[in-house]
Amino acid sequence: MNQRSTTLRPANPTENDGLAFARYLDQAAEGFFGFMLGRRARHIIAAAFAQPGHDLSYENVTFAERDNVIVGMVSGYTATQHRRSSRRPLEEAAGRPNVRMRIVQILFAPLKRIIDSIADDNFYLQAIAVDKELRGEGLGALLMDFIEDRARERGAMRLSLDVSAKNQWARRFYERRGMVVESQWPRRLKIPVLKFYRMTKPLC
Numbered sequence: 001m002n003q004r005s006t007t008l009r010p011a012n013p014t015e016n017d018g019l020a021f022a023r024y025l026d027q028a029a030e031g032f033f034g035f036m037l038g039r040r041a042r043h044i045i046a047a048a049f050a051q052p053g054h055d056l057s058y059e060n061v062t063f064a065e066r067d068n069v070i071v072g073m074v075s076g077y078t079a080t081q082h083r084r085s086s087r088r089p090l091e092e093a094a095g096r097p098n099v100r101m102r103i104v105q106i107l108f109a110p111l112k113r114i115i116d117s118i119a120d121d122n123f124y125l126q127a128i129a130v131d132k133e134l135r136g137e138g139l140g141a142l143l144m145d146f147i148e149d150r151a152r153e154r155g156a157m158r159l160s161l162d163v164s165a166k167n168q169w170a171r172r173f174y175e176r177r178g179m180v181v182e183s184q185w186p187r188r189l190k191i192p193v194l195k196f197y198r199m200t201k202p203l204c
Contacts, residue, residue, distance in 0.1 A: 006071070006139060008146055011049075011061035017070075018046025021061055024073040028127035030164055036104040037094060047093035054085045055126060062146060064130070064139055072130035074143040078154050079118040114185050114198065118160060122200070123151030125161040144177050151203055158200050165195035174199050 011017045022045035026033045034041045048056050055077060064072035077085075094101050105112070118124050125147055130139040151159050159179070163170050179199040186195065 005066055006142060007065050008062055008142070009065060011058040011063055011073075013050040013052075013058045015046055015050075017058060017061075017063070018049035019043070020063065020070045021049050021056075021058070021073060021075070022046050024129040025056070025075070025127050028129040030167060036101055037098075038100055044090070044093045048089040051089040054087065054089050055082060056090060060126065062143070062150075064143055071134055072128075072139045072143055074128045074147050075126045076124055076147050076151070077126065078151075078156060079120050079122050079124065082116070082118055082124060114196070115162065119158070121155075121157040122160045123147075123154060123156035123158070123203075125159060140173060141177075148201075148203060156203055158202055160198060160200045162196045162198055165197055171197065171199075177201065 011021060019042055022033070022042035025045060026041065033045060037044050045056060048054070049058050049061075051057060052059055056075075060077045060081070061073060061075045063070045064074075091098070091101075115124070128140065128143050128147070130137075130143070148159060160182075161174065161179070162185075163174065165171075165184070179201040181197045182200045183198045184195060185198070
């Protein structure tokens, strides 16, 4: 596997692309979406994915393919896009009332506020993931190069993301890409499973 045999393409608002996105998104989020949405998580996310104007929309997603098979994904958006994002597509796809989703949203409300604090000149990397058997083949670097270029095209001065403290593999990958820890949430908690780092990188 090498970069020459890999192609990047924008996501389409189809069920197949939506299910692929849902799988990679939950992988990147270490199972968070499955925990929040339950057994139907992938189908719920895929249904929301087909709608425009929100963080999980196909509009923010790019796939990596080899031989027309999806092998990786990256998604991200500007601070302005995030502020204009609607939560309605995911809520409607999950169905009302979705008690489980509401409870998780309340529990993780502080983290949501951290994400909402994206600075105006930042581009937020929501998720990046590749097939596990292809790690180390350069796919992650290819997707990061792409998202950094997209961020610059949209006028961003910095790339930012949030990563779980226990995900040391991801943190090392971001550090190799020149990203540094800017802050952590919660500030005083020492339990890695419940701690997140905000990492940033200048794009100028």
